[in-house]
Each structure stands twice: as C-alpha cells, then as structure tokens.
Amino acid sequence: MPKIIINDKEIEFKDGMTVLQACELAGAEIPRFCYHERLSIAGNCRMCLVEMEKSQKPIASCAMPAAEGMKIKTNSKMVEKARKGVMEFLLVNHPLDCPVCDQGGECDLQDQSLYYGFDGSRFKENKRLVKDKYMGPLIKTQMTRCIHCTRCIRFATEVAGVPELGAIGRGEDMEITTYLEKSMASELSGNVIDLCPVGALTSKPYAFEARPWELKKTESVDVMDAVGSNIRIDSYGWEVKRILPRLNNSINEEWISDKTRYACDGLLKQRLDKPYIRKDGKLIESNWDEVIDLVSSKINSIDPKRIAGHVGCMSSLETINSFKKLLISLGTNNFEFREKPFYINPEQKINYLFNSSIQEIENSDFLLLIGANPRKEATMLNARIRKSFVSSGLPVFSMGNPGDLTYPYKIIGETTDDIKKFINEESEISNKFKKSKRPIVIIGESALELKSGKYILEGVKDFLFKNGFINDKWNAFNILTQNSSTIGAIDLNFFDIQQENNFAFFQKLEKKEFDLLYFLASDELNFDKENEFIIYQGSHGDKIAQIADVILPSPAYTEQNGLFINLEGRLQKAVKVTNPIGSSKEDWKIFNLLNKKIKNNELFTNYKELIDDTLSKVKNNTGFDSLPNLETKNIKLKKGELVSEKILIREIDYYFSNAIARASKTMSDCKLIKSKKNQNRLTG
Amino acid sequence: MSLKKVHHEQPEKFEFTQSNFDLAKKILEKYPKNRKKSAVMPLLSLAQNQNDNWIPLAALKYIGKFLSMPYINVYEIATFYSMYNLSPVGKYFVQVCTTSPCALRGSNNIVKICKEKISKNPSELSENGLCSWTEVECLGACVNAPMMQVNTDYYEDLDDLSAEKILNSFVDDKPLSPGSFRNRKNSAPEKEKKVSNGIKNA
Numbered sequence: 001m002p003k004i005i006i007n008d009k010e011i012e013f014k015d016g017m018t019v020l021q022a023c024e025l026a027g028a029e030i031p032r033f034c035y036h037e038r039l040s041i042a043g044n045c046r047m048c049l050v051e052m053e054k055s056q057k058p059i060a061s062c063a064m065p066a067a068e069g070m071k072i073k074t075n076s077k078m079v080e081k082a083r084k085g086v087m088e089f090l091l092v093n094h095p096l097d098c099p100v101c102d103q104g105g106e107c108d109l110q111d112q113s114l115y116y117g118f119d120g121s122r123f124k125e126n127k128r129l130v131k132d133k134y135m136g137p138l139i140k141t142q143m144t145r146c147i148h149c150t151r152c153i154r155f156a157t158e159v160a161g162v163p164e165l166g167a168i169g170r171g172e173d174m175e176i177t178t179y180l181e182k183s184m185a186s187e188l189s190g191n192v193i194d195l196c197p198v199g200a201l202t203s204k205p206y207a208f209e210a211r212p213w214e215l216k217k218t219e220s221v222d223v224m225d226a227v228g229s230n231i232r233i234d235s236y237g238w239e240v241k242r243i244l245p246r247l248n249n250s251i252n253e254e255w256i257s258d259k260t261r262y263a264c265d266g267l268l269k270q271r272l273d274k275p276y277i278r279k280d281g282k283l284i285e286s287n288w289d290e291v292i293d294l295v296s297s298k299i300n301s302i303d304p305k306r307i308a309g310h311v312g313c314m315s316s317l318e319t320i321n322s323f324k325k326l327l328i329s330l331g332t333n334n335f336e337f338r339e340k341p342f343y344i345n346p347e348q349k350i351n352y353l354f355n356s357s358i359q360e361i362e363n364s365d366f367l368l369l370i371g372a373n374p375r376k377e378a379t380m381l382n383a384r385i386r387k388s389f390v391s392s393g394l395p396v397f398s399m400g401n402p403g404d405l406t407y408p409y410k411i412i413g414e415t416t417d418d419i420k421k422f423i424n425e426e427s428e429i430s431n432k433f434k435k436s437k438r439p440i441v442i443i444g445e446s447a448l449e450l451k452s453g454k455y456i457l458e459g460v461k462d463f464l465f466k467n468g469f470i471n472d473k474w475n476a477f478n479i480l481t482q483n484s485s486t487i488g489a490i491d492l493n494f495f496d497i498q499q500e501n502n503f504a505f506f507q508k509l510e511k512k513e514f515d516l517l518y519f520l521a522s523d524e525l526n527f528d529k530e531n532e533f534i535i536y537q538g539s540h541g542d543k544i545a546q547i548a549d550v551i552l553p554s555p556a557y558t559e560q561n562g563l564f565i566n567l568e569g570r571l572q573k574a575v576k577v578t579n580p581i582g583s584s585k586e587d588w589k590i591f592n593l594l595n596k597k598i599k600n601n602e603l604f605t606n607y608k609e610l611i612d613d614t615l616s617k618v619k620n621n622t623g624f625d626s627l628p629n630l631e632t633k634n635i636k637l638k639k640g641e642l643v644s645e646k647i648l649i650r651e652i653d654y655y656f657s658n659a660i661a662r663a664s665k666t667m668s669d670c671k672l673i674k675s676k677k678n679q680n681r682l683t684g
Numbered sequence: 685m686s687l688k689k690v691h692h693e694q695p696e697k698f699e700f701t702q703s704n705f706d707l708a709k710k711i712l713e714k715y716p717k718n719r720k721k722s723a724v725m726p727l728l729s730l731a732q733n734q735n736d737n738w739i740p741l742a743a744l745k746y747i748g749k750f751l752s753m754p755y756i757n758v759y760e761i762a763t764f765y766s767m768y769n770l771s772p773v774g775k776y777f778v779q780v781c782t783t784s785p786c787a788l789r790g791s792n793n794i795v796k797i798c799k800e801k802i803s804k805n806p807s808e809l810s811e812n813g814l815c816s817w818t819e820v821e822c823l824g825a826c827v828n829a830p831m832m833q834v835n836t837d838y839y840e841d842l843d844d845l846s847a848e849k850i851l852n853s854f855v856d857d858k859p860l861s862p863g864s865f866r867n868r869k870n871s872a873p874e875k876e877k878k879v880s881n882g883i884k885n886a
Contacts, residue, residue, distance in 0.1 A: 163756060164754070168763040169763050179754075
C-alpha cells in the first residue's frame with residue numbers, strides 16, 4: 001500500500017483515496033462544507049485547504065488524489081491563515097441571524113467559525129440579499145444563508161435521481177433553486193436538509209419548534225415500510241419533534257425517505273387516548289373496566305370459530321406474538337396479517353425474504369423486477385438500486401410497468417406468459433440472465449396477488465435454484481414485502497393457511513363467517529361491515545376505528561418497545577421514546593387483561609417473558625442487526641398453476657399508506673402538491 | 685451584472701422553424717451522440733435569433749427535450765451567460781462597453797446618453813418598445829474605444845455626438861450602418877498608415 005506523510009506521521013492509504021480521506025485516516029480532522037462522502041467531489045468551498053510540500057499554494061484536500069510520498073501539513077500557520085481567509089469570505093455574505101436560525105446548534109458554519117472565524121468583520125459593504133425559493137411543503141428556504149456548497153444539487157441529481165435543483169446566475173448572483181420554484185418530485189427530498197451545512201435549507205414542519213440541545217435523542221427503527229431504516233427520534237417532552245436518519249451502511253446508508261422523516265406529526269393527531277364504546281351509533285368515552293367487561297362478555301357469547309383477528313402494518317413482533325397467543329387461548333385459528341390476498345410460502349424462510357440483502361445490490365450485474373415498484377414500496381432500496389446503476393451501470397429489467405423509478409429500465413413483458421417464457425428459458429432474457437454472475441430477481445406483492453401468484457413465486461425459485469443462483473455465496477431470489485410487520489408475522493405463523501389453501505381467512509371473510517373481528521392497528525383490510533362486532537385496538541382513529549364497536553387505545557411505535565424484522569430478515573429494536581398518551585395501554589397488557597377476564601390467567605407475567613418467548617419463535621435467528629442464517633441447499637420446490645393475465649402493479653398512495661401518515665398534515669400537503677402536479681402534467 | 689429575470693409574460697409555445705430545425709440537426713451532428721448536451725449553447729442562440737433576440741421559457745423546455753437533458757440544466761446555462769436574454773430587449777439591443785479602455789475614452793457619457801434617449805434603467809424597453817440598452821464588459825474592440833454593440837454589429841470610435849445620432853436612429857427605426865464613426869478602416873491607423881519602425885504592413 002502506498003504511504004503518505006501527514007503532520008510528520010507516516011501512514012498507509014488505499015489507492016484512489018483523496019488527501020482529505022488520508023488525513024482522516026491519520027486522525028487529522030479537516031473542516032469542509034462542500035465535500036460529502038456519498039456525493040461527487042465539487043471542490044468549491046475551499047475550506048479543506050492543507051499545505052503540501054513543494055506547492056507554493058495550499059491545496060484543496062478533498063479534490064486532490066493522495067499520492068505516494070506526499071508530505072501534507074494540516075496544522076501549520078499557512079493552513080490556518082488560508083482557512084481563516086476562506087472563512088472570512090464565506091461570512092461576508094452570510095447573515096448574522098444565528099439566534100433565529102433553525103440550524104443553530106447543529107450548523108457546520110457556526111461550529112467551524114468558532115475555530116477559523118474572526119471576532120469582527122472587516123466588510124463594510126452591504127450584504128447580499130437573496131429571495132427565498134419555494135421548494136415544496138417539506139423544505140423551508142432562507143437563501144441568503146446559502147454558501148453555495150452545491151451539496152443539495154449533487155444529492156438531487158446523483159442520489160435522488162431527480163435533476164430539478166440547480167444553480168442559476170453566476171458569481172455573486174448565483175442562486176440555488178428548483179426549476180421555476182416547483183417542489184421537488186422525490187421521496188428523498190428531506191435529505192437535502194441534513195446535507196445543508198448552513199441554515200439555507202431547513203425543515204418546514206419543524207420550523208421554530210425546538211433547539212437541538214433541548215431534544216432527547218433516541219435511536220430507533222422506522223416502521224413506515226419493510227426496509228427498517230435506522231432513525232434517530234428527537235423528542236421534547238411527550239412530543240416527537242422530528243426524525244433523522246442514523247447511519248447504517250447495510251440498510252439506509254445515511255438517508256431516509258420523506259415518509260419516514262415527516263409522518264411523525266401524525267403521532268400527535270387523530271390519537272385514540274381513551275377506550276370508546278359505541279352506543280346508539282355513537283362512540284362514547286369509556287373506561288378500561290367497562291370496555292374489558294363488554295369485550296369479554298361479547299367474546300364469551302360467540303362461537304370461537306366465528307372470531308377473527310387481523311394485525312396491521314406497523315405491529316411489532318411482541319404485539320403479534322401476544323395477540324396470537326390470546327386468539328389461540330380464545331380457541332380460534334382465524335388470524336391474518338395480509339391486507340391483500342397475496343401468495344406466501346412460509347415453509348422456509350428463504351421464500352419470503354429479500355435474500356440478496358440490500359447492500360449486495362451494489363455488487364449485482366443484472367436486476368429483474370417482477371410486478372414490483374421499489375420506488376414506492378421500498379424507497380431506500382430503490383435508492384440503492386439507483387446507486388448501483390450510477391456507479392456500475394446495473395442493467396434493470398421489469399415485468400409489468402412500474403412508472404418512473406429514477407433510473408432507466410427496460411420493460412420486457414407485461415403478462416404472466418412472459419414470466420412463463422422466462423422461467424421455461426424460451427425468451428432471450430433468460431439466456432442473458434443465465435450469463436450474468438450475480439443476478440437479482442425481485443418479486444413484488446402485486447405479482448403475488450395475481451391468480452398465478454403461486455406459479456410466479458415457485459416457478460422463479462425453481463428456475464433460480466436449478467441454474468445455481470441460490471447458493472451460500474449468492475441468493476438471487478427476493479420478495480419485496482411492503483409492511484414492517486410482514487416478515488415478523490410470517491415468522492410467528494400469524495396467518496390462516498390450510499394445506500394448499502393460501503387464502504382461507506379471506507374466503508371466510510368474504511362469506512361473512514365471522515361474527516367478531518378484532519383489528520390490531522389494522523386499517524388497510526378491504527372489508528364491508530354488516531352485523532359483525534368490531535374491536536379496534538390501535539393508536540389512531542382511522543378507517544376501522546370509524547366503524548368499530550369498541551376501541552381500545554394502544555401506543556404508537558414511538559411509545560412502546562418493539563422488535564421488527566426488516567425485509568432482509570434483520571432483527572431490529574424500536575425503542576420507546578415517549579410515554580403513551582391518555583390512558584392507552586401497551587398492546588400485550590391489554591391482551592393480558594382480556595385473557596385474565598375470560599380464561600382467568602395471564603398470557604405473560606412480565607415483559608421479559610414476552611420478549612424471550614417472542615425471540616424463541618423467530619426463525620433462523622442470528623441475533624440483532626444481522627442477516628439470518630438461511631438454508632440454501634435443501635430447497636423445497638413446488639408447482640403453481642399459470643393463468644394468463646396482465647401484470648398489474650398496484651398503485652400505492654405513497655403519502656397515505658398507513659394510519660400515522662394519514663393523520664399527518666405534512667403528508668397530506670405532499671399529497672396535495674403531487675396531485676396538483678399530475679393535473680398540470682395532464683393539462684399541459 | 686445582476687441575476688437575469690425571467691419575463692412575466694411568456695409565450696405558450698416555442699418550436700424551431702423548419703430551417704432552424706434543420707440547422708439544429710446539423711449542429712447536433714458536430715457532437716458525439718452521447719454528448720448531445722454540448723449543443724445546448726448554439727441551440728440557445730439559435731432560439732434567441734428566432735425569437736426577437738430573447739429566449740422564452742418554452743424555448744428552454746423545448747431545447748431540454750430536444751437534447752434530452754433536464755430543464756434546470758438548460759436554465760442554469762441560460763442564466764449563466766450574459767449573451768442570452770430571458771426577457772424582450774426590443775428590435776435594437778444596445779450593449780455599451782464600460783470596461784477600462786472604453787471608460788477612459790468616455791463610455792460613461794454614452795451610458796448617460798442611453799439613459800436619456802432609450803430608458804432610465806438598463807434592460808428596460810424604450811417607450812416605443814424598439815430599443816433597450818445595457819452595460820457590458822469588454823467586447824474586445826479596445827482599439828476602437830469607446831464602442832457599443834447593437835444586435836450583432838459594432839459601432840466604434842464614438843463620441844457624444846455620434847452616439848446621440850446613432851441612438852436616435854434606432855429609436856426612429858432608421859438604423860445607421862455600423863463601423864467606425866471617425867472613418868477609420870477597421871482598426872488601422874487613422875492618418876498616416878505607418879507603424880513605428882517604418883515597416884509597412886507589419
């Protein structure tokens with residue numbers, strides 16, 4: 001490995017590193033504004049100047065490739081003077097409004113001016129004033145503060161794949177803007193706020209809410225989709241103020257989707273804080289004793305076979321486990337987690353996971369989507385596909401038309417017959433596929449929802465296994481699940497599958513075979529109420545709560561500890577941030593109360609028992625945050641029936657996909673803007 | 685120079701005329717197929733020539749589509765270069781050079797005359813809508829200072845009197861022909877056609 005001398009210390013560095021990276025290896029911190037690890041190099045802020053031997057001038061370390069034998073100094077007089085000069089120029093036009101700036105306390109410019117700033121200004125002229133730009137309901141702008149680092153522009157074009165930000169004008173008149181001040185059409189737009197080193201781009205919903213040092217910071221996991229992005233939840237008192245990404249290279253890197261970031265204001269609205277009972281068609285406030293009495297007497301009066309339970313999209317493993325235990329104790333097997341009848345095969349864990357893992361998408365050389373729209377269904381995963389496309393030109397093909405994915409792809413068929421041709425190696429694409437070394441096939445829930453769902457899943461698996469694409473080193477078989485509770489629910493066998501009938505629950509529901517339906521935070525099930533008695537247990541008054549006969553308030557995902565398994569099979573912990581509001585009780589405690597009333601015993605005596613029981617049921621578990629240990633040799637193969645039909649990709653109402661998002665004002669603003677945009681597109 | 689403002693009244697549509705379209709296709713041929721974007725600057729000036737010396741937003745969009753590049757990038761380029769006008773400049777667009785050599789030879793007076801004859805502020809249309817003026821940096825004709833450029837023509841070797849005459853001619857829509865206004869041939873010596881060492885045509 002080549003060597004470089006930094007501050008008289010010799011260190012080894014990897015080929016292709018920049019001087020700045022080498023300096024970091026040596027433990028010398030370099031101040032910077034424009035440089036960012038995950039974006040291309042711009043080299044325009046000049047803050048990272050260092051001294052290089054044999055160079056008259058200081059060099060910009062972020063843009064200079066490190067070379068053998070370079071002698072770099074990062075702490076000399078010359079360096080300090082150079083950086084002070086750069087800082088003085090940056091501050092020439094930067095307003096002194098830190099006391100009213102939302103970036104205050106976490107501002108790169110503020111922090112660095114502490115070391116390189118002068119105590120007074122020598123600038124006597126007027127400061128430049130820049131008109132604020134409209135960038136949509138998520139991003140608040142204060143463009144006078146902008147120091148033109150262009151991080152936001154590079155993020156939008158490179159990572160988000162929506163080239164809508166740009167720098168117009170030049171010199172002193174340069175301004176950052178979106179094209180004609182339209183809002184950014186990206187699900188990742190919120191990340192430019194984190195990237196902005198100053199307070200030019202700040203969060204609109206969080207404007208003037210709190211100072212960073214007042215907030216309690218809790219590291220947790222996102223539940224808005226099945227990706228399980230790592231997040232930091234900042235709370236003030238009992239309120240969740242904002243959600244920020246947390247670095248996890250194997251899942252979300254350092255980005256999160258807008259829904260993850262901004263749906264948190266939905267945690268304050270539409271909340272169920274007290275138990276309710278429907279009397280004469282109206283929901284009347286009640287108390288726990290009355291509700292438990294009513295529910296238990298109702299349950300006792302109904303044949304257990306006619307009782308059913310459905311779990312929602314954001315429930316944790318413990319909740320599902322204790323719910324299942326309650327339902328079994330009541331004597332029923334009618335429970336389900338799926339919102340739409342899509343085919344699953346729970347026999348082996350490989351059948352329902354994203355086996356290739358998100359990180360390995362970067363090493364892939366062929367990607368085939370079958371009935372999936374990763375942009376809407378798993379935004380962070382889509383960002384990874386785009387990253388792979390940008391860095392190595394990953395060829396992407398799709399069966400079915402998912403619309404704009406932020407990278408180019410080729411549609412190679414829109415019917416199930418095309419899938420048959422692919423599986424039977426009758427089409428060109430199968431040959432191309434077989435020639436690739438590390439291919440990835442992603443099957444979406446939309447494909448599994450088709451009549452030939454079983455054929456697709458089993459057929460593709462069969463094809464991949466026979467061609468050696470499922471082995472210890474590489475597993476090309478991937479299912480793209482949409483909800484954070486899905487993998488956990490399959491692991492805990494929370495479904496009603498009888499032998500070959502995958503949709504027993506849905507058929508019974510259709511035939512009106514249930515007299516009592518227990519919804520656990522579930523709002524997405526397509527269902528018409530007739531005479532059923534409906535119990536809704538959850539945090540938000542949404543679709544089902546409106547038609548419920550009894551409402552049991554339980555905490556949202558930020559208010560109770562919970563285990564989640566993401567779509568790759570990683571077991572992760574979501575942590576309790578604030579106390580549940582009102583008189584809501586944790587889910588498993590409610591089940592305990594009910595079971596005690598009906599069967600006279602508790603399901604779990606304490607939380608530890610619940611956790612241990614739940615963890616023991618997780619299949620192929622290898623501990624927290626790691627990928628499961630999967631069987632790749634003994635794959636059980638099945639056959640499904642092919643029905644000729646078109647592959648329709650179900651349109652997802654991205655900003656309204658769950659109860660918390662629907663309660664969020666920010667999300668409804670986003671939806672409004674988006675629908676307006678679509679209208680504009682239609683009218684010209 | 686300040687940031688260019690997009691005109692408040694915009695035409696709804698823009699399309700190259702057939703001859704310009706053919707020309708644009710020819711321009712595209714000069715660049716490699718995967719570097720189509722490089723043609724953005726000639727196409728912008730083509731659009732400007734076609735549309736009375738200014739580029740409407742519809743044209744930016746049209747060129748973006750033509751070269752399959754994001755609109756914002758076309759917009760960035762159009763705002764970066766001073767030669768592209770994003771709002772109407774009239775039939776006669778007067779650009780007065782005010783860089784040092786011209787300034788030394790009295791271009792400030794010409795600016796003053798522009799203010800009187802055309803409009804109070806730069807980049808503002810005259811009352812009859814035929815002219816506008818602006819100050820620009822060096823146009824590379826220092827030998828004939830002071831000078832100004834009107835559309836594509838240079839009016840050189842000006843003084844207050846000739847400047848007034850020229851500007852009047854534009855306002856009246858009867859333009860004088862360009863060139864030196866002291867009867868010089870290009871930038872050749874004015875009286876004796878000699879160079880210092882006595883060498884002819886050195």
